[in-house]
Amino acid sequence: MKRTLGTCYYPEHWDEEIWVEDARRMADLGLTWVRIGEFAWSRLEPSPGDLQLDWLDRAIDVLNDAGLSVVLGTPTATPPRWMLDKYPDMIALDADGKPRGFGSRRHYCFSHAGFREESKRITRIIAERFGHKVAAWQTDNEYGCHDTVISYSDAARVAFQDWLQARYGTVEALNKAWGNIFWSMEYDRFDQIGLPNLTVTEPNPAHAQAFRRFSSDQVVAFNREQVDEIRAHSTAPISHNYMGRVTDFDHFAVGKDLEIATWDSYPLGFLEDRVGASPEHQRAFARQGDPDFQAFHHDLYRAVGRGRWWVMEQQPGPVNWAPHNPSPLPGMVRLWTWEAFAHGAEAVCYFRWRQAPFAQEQLHSGLLRPDSVEAPAMTEAREVASEIKNAPEVSIPCADVGLIFDYDADWAWAVQPHGAELSYFGLVLDHYRALRRAGLNVDILPPDTQNFDDYKLVLAPGLMHLPDGLRRALEQTKAHVAYGPRTGARDQDFRMPVPLPPAICGLDVTVARLESLRPDCPIPLAGGGAVQGYFEELETGIAAFLSTESGMPVAITSDNRSYIGSWLDTDGMDRMIQELCTLNNIQTHALPIGVRIRRTETEEFWFNHCSTSVETEIGPLAPASVTRRSL
Template identity: 60%
Template sequence: MTRTLGTCYYPEHWPEAWWPEDARRMADLGLTWVRIGEFAWSKIEPAPGALRWDWLDRAVDVLTGAGLRVVMGTPTATPPRWMLTKHPDMLAVDAQGHPRGFGSRRHYCFSHRGYRKEAVRIATLMAERYGDRVAAWQTDNEYGCHDTVLSYSDAARDAFRDWLRRRYQTTDQLNAAWGNVFWSMDYASFDEIDLPNLTVTEPNPSHAMAFRRFASDEVVAFNRAQVDAIRAHSDAPIAHNYMGRVTEFDHYEVGADLDIASWDSYPMGFLLDRVGASEADKQAYLRQGDPDFQAFHHDLYRAVGRDRWWVMEQQPGPVNWAPWNPAPLPGMVRLWSWEAFAHGAEAVCWFRWRQAPMAQEQQHAGLLRPDSAPAQGFHEAAQVARELAEAPEVAPVRAPVALVFDYASQWAWEVQPQGQGFDHFGLCLDLYRGLRGLGLSVDILPPDSADLSGYALTLVPGLLNLSDALRAAIAAAPGLVLTGPRTDLKSPEIAIRTPLGPDLPGLPAQSVMEETFPDRRQLERGGAIKLWLEHLETEADVIERTADGTPVLLRAGRRFHLTGWPDRDAARRLLGMLAREAGLGTIELPDGLRVRDTGTERFVFNYAAHPQEFEGHLIAAADLLRLPRPS
């Protein structure tokens, strides 16, 4: 695989006279890809049916003429104002019942069938016109950004009722599945069922979970409709650009309809607005981003894309949308880019070519300043391009450790956290940090993974329910498997399993009580459990306990189960023990230093704001080290 670079470009934002020079400079910089089109609907179709392709034809001509390969985005994240006149009820509605109006972007409800047809129509028209001329496609833009998956509109309500009819057939079966008898919540007709917002106290978690599954399915269907439309006219691969820590729909399912996964990586904004970092970490990594958050997403989208994945938008400087927006430390733009490649990215594209002087993102840096002079990121991009030109071809590689991440579990614990802060993503990220702090490279796996045979160690934390496939894979796994905490205690409808869960291959145990708490429970041998502790009855060996004797780590042969959420010290200690048991070499890495192994190289990244040493090498702040992969 040849690794490539690119950028995002908006010809409609600039005088046409500038396009040739822009294209030339992109090519000179060493870029391969240029993404265009994804916000341009009002220029393509300024009035209903009045199509204006000429300018876009010429833009494609100019760009391809300069040797660039075009990624064409469908513009469905920004329907023009006339669309709303045509479909006044197409807006999403928030949980309080307020419509989410025109004036920015993503102002549509995924369930509105009229708008879905419009999306297919424009995608079809673009695919017909550019199917042979572009090198790749992007559907829409950042599904779910700005909390846009969950809509409480009439369109969503009607579609939800249809979805329930298909899933449950009869209200009797739905009532039974949800346990509606609990508070006289039984329904006699699907038309009686509302969306689970504005209830007096929390709705039935089964009701809420059904809505979450439905909402994800609506995104999948919306995307699939566009994909089908494009495929009918183009052989170019299709991608979508997922957004960091947007978990309201199942990315694996959307990804199954696509050829390439990609994501938009804004490490510094993420640190302040979604990582959930401590104040100390925010301080330490303010101008670098969290040392593990990007890597987690890289590994996630490698799974979503079945090894074909990109960074579609890479932060090149300060952005505009985080609580504060500092400039990256010099070197970080290069570091982030190389880190993506170290995790197997095919391409890294910087967002955006030139900073726009107007509208919402005018304070978002580009590779160029608004006056077209090179910005900080330009020079680092140039360095990456030079370095990449000298780098070898690479092939995908399996990591020795796997971690199962599951969107449905994320929804389940949002619906029923049981204790403030319980979160599947957060739990997985904490364990991922623990593994990374030991120098381990990790593969992220979907919850229906059927084969763990390649992994020395597999972690299955916080999984709502083990699928049959995964249960069989665990049973057959030759390596170590660690389940828990809060794994397989519930049915897919969020009901307590009968008999009591978890139902773990080779490790018989029953959780007889679960508790959550704001404080910590110290372990006998160091570190602590926070937030969650399940009390198990088991025949397995107890190899770690809390100071007051509650079992924390169970073992039966090569199967392990964790009963609580470990803090950093406990995670590092316990995971280190497991890794060594699994025959893996571990390195106790200091904060901010991170290792990633590819098939041929070992990359060492220094996210710290000060130099750090690694095996005798001094790595400057925001710098990286490339070593041969250790054998």
Template identity: 60%
Template sequence: MKRTLGTCYYPEHWPRTQWPDDARRMADLGLTWVRIGEFAWSLLEPSFGDYRWDWLDRAVDVLTDAGLSVVLGTPSATPPRWMLDRHPDMLAHDIEGRPRGFGSRRHYCFSHDGYRDDAARMAGQMAERYGDRIAAWQIDNEYGCHDTTVSYSPAARDAFRIWLKDRYGTVRNLNDAWGNIFWSMHYDSFDQIGLPNLTVTEPNPAHALAFRRFSSDQVIRWNAAQADAIRAHSDAPVSHNYMGRVTDFDHFETGRQMEIATWDSYPLGFLLDRVPGGDTAAFLRQGDPDFQAFHHDLYRSVGTGRWWIMEQQPGPVNWAPWNPAPLPGMVRLWSWEAFAHGAEAVCWFRWRQFPQAQEQQHAGLLRPDSSEAPGFAEAAQVARELADAPDVVPAQAPVALIFDYVSQWAWEVQPQGVGFDHFTLCFEMYRALRSLGLSVDILPPDTASLDGYALTLVPGLLAIGDPLRAAIDAAEGLVVTGPRTDLKTPELAIPVPMGPDLPGLAAMSTMEETFPPFAERHLWNGGKVTLWLEHLETSAQVVEATTDGVPVLIRSGKRLHLAGWPDLSAARRILRDLAHEAGLDVRDLPDGLRIRDTGNERFVFNYAAEPRSFDDHDLAPAGVLRLTRPS
């Protein structure tokens, strides 16, 4: 399939007279997609029921006349001010119990029925009017951005009680499932159950995890309401634009409701804001060499194969702690990297920098005065290269990594040691694999087959469910579980007998330790275990151990289990050996160099600010190398 380009456009920011020229310049640049509408509710319906479609009709006409395909966003991320008069209790509440007020965006609680209905009504209205004229849909914008998934509002509390009744049936079941006997925490009725905030000390972790499951389910239910409303009137594919490292709801579940997953990739903003580890100074103007790729691979899975970049950073943004400009060439590199990972389209946010309001310092392809910003030329280069290049051919990667949103919540609720975080653990494993030149597929926790994977990692998984257990059992490749995998029940209790319960590998964790960064434990074979160490009773072979003899990696045939969190050095050593054993093409890549293999090509990207060489090729800073892959 041919890869495509696009941009995000806000016709409402500019005079109508400018629209045709903008549309023409987009088309001339080689763009084929334009996303519009997602923040325009107050213009589309300035008061309840008073729809004003004329301007949007015109905008869609102008854009489609120029040959562009329109992605239309439903505007529910920015309810107009009058909506609060209609639903005074629609706001989310923060963990301290305070309403999160009007004046920016995402000011709503996912549990508020009235606003959800109004949002679905608006989506339906738009679908009815534009269902045949536009090419794709986007529902809402960046779910979970600004910590908006979890709300402690009265609406959330009421909905949580219903959800609990649905999950547990009786209060007695709930009391048993949560172990409420522990501190006389028994409830007599569902109506007595509150949200797990503002307790004297930590709430019951089972209570907290249930609330996180509920909060995710509310997003899924919310998304379904709009997806249904749209589908009643339109056959165009539906999508949502996810964010980087937002893990508060189960993206795999929303992903199943829509045709396409998109995400908003801000490599420089994320670097300072949410990348675990890494060399911030070295990659300040390039972004972390693994963070974008991780999300590309994750959202490819969320979209069950179909995914886009909906917002690609074209220059400095405004919202990170500091906001540098991309190193020349990076805007191009990021685009090619997305395509190499299978993106169908890359759209830049945004066409032109709006000189007012919150994101006035956020670059676009055009400056506020309509001149070309630095990103424009690189976009043009990508468009030219795309026209000449062979199609990118998707292919299954040789390595699989299981990522699980529920486990993320579980370890947030119960880290047991400061810093234990599922995303960080998975990301560090991913980084180690990538530093060895390997391409990776990221799979959901209910993956039912590992066919074709030479190596599969299952780190930090709360509990291995039946489909995955069967898949591991049947896998022909190597499978490495742990650390902290399958040590809990789905209710965040310790199973008796204790886990992990692994197919083909007899082991039981009898004690778990955590320790601070200044007290890492050395391995006999080099490198260290950080933060986490489970003590295993096992009859399996001990492959790695700490210098004081605690088993760290055990093995039986093609099944291995990690009992500790390896640092990057240990992880690379262990994974290098396993990948080599599995017959994979392993190489120790220099800092900043990364590889992505597709069906017929090998892409090499240089994230470093200095030249790097790869075999007999030289890559300039921000360089992209495209090699034919021997089949």
């Protein structure tokens, strides 16, 4: 499959007289895909039952006539104002019980039955009308963006009670599973169970974790309803555009109902508002983006899409929504695009075609300025369009290392982080960073993976609940598995198991006690590096390959199993990864800061995320550049 480019377009924002010229310029640029329609409900149905679809028909025809393929979004992320008159209780409530109302987007609760029916209805209407004209679909837009998965509405409360009854059968079973004898929290009926907010102190963690699982299931069900409506009228592949570091629902579960996973990549915005980087790191990469955050999501969504994935929205210039919104260095738009292709993307689509002169996103750059003059990113997009004409086809990268990512574990850490700065996502990303600093390709693996034998090394950090199927698969693989920390620390209902964790077959190790550390109180490792944030005291008869300066074991190995009982800093992570790679005959590289490598079956890519030239083993790399080499 050829690598392709696209853009996001809003014909309803512009006079119809310029549609043809826009389409011509898109085709001349070398674009293949145009996503439209995902926010257009009020123009498609300005009042209940008043369907105005002809304009969208004409817009699709204009794009198709120019040789462009259309991705049509279902418009359910922006219900029109009349919908709230019809269903005033359809909006979500936040944890403080405050409504999240009309005036922007994503103003609905996934549990509201009336809105769910309206969502299915409008999806059915556009699928019937346009199913034969479009080349791909997108359901809704950015599930979970703006913290919109978890709702504390009455609709969510009633649906949660039904979900609990289906899961536990009897309220007595629920009381026992949750340990509700503690603080006299026992229930007599399912309809007594409220939502885990507005409690005097923290709610029962089992209650909070169950609500997280329920909330994720609501997203999966909502998405599936749209997919079913589309598939009844169209054979085109269906996608959803996920967002960076949004973990409130299980993307793997949503992805099982889709053909393609896409995500929205905003390297500079994300560095400012969600990477979790130090001020020094933010300054160093302010105009380039974090060297690993985008790559992590590329690999994650390749897994969610089971090999098929796109970037549906690629940042082309300054955005409007981050704490600070700098311009990218010259060359970075090209680098970001090729980075996605190097990780197996089929398409990269720039957001957006033309900068809007009105409303919330008027400071969000596009490929064109509001006056239709080319913005700086257009030059780099044109350069990539020329380069991909003779480039090899999309090639799925090969990796020696697999890294498990589990959304359920992320919820468990959020429910019980045990330290203010600690998160499962952060722990996994730190492991991923260390692997990338060592010059390695990495596959992100879902927790329902059954066979790990294609890998030399599998990392499984932070899996607080280790499901029986995953435990068996990891025990049976011939790959070297490195567990920890917090592996198996809770059962499925958030109880501490006995025997005590990690209870890994073939590893003589028990977590005797644990502590979370202040950021300014690391525990130094013998030989360099330190424990940061989280430390487990291990009882073990196995010699440690990493220990504290006082001699306490931190990381142990026995045969092809390892346990790492602490969250390590950068130097500690690098030492741990190097030890495991040496043990498993995996070749590593000592890369300069900001330089990353990616290999496919046909090409090798060297990315320089730095603002200065960097010397490497293949020679100097220019600032903010990508170097491609055939293999």
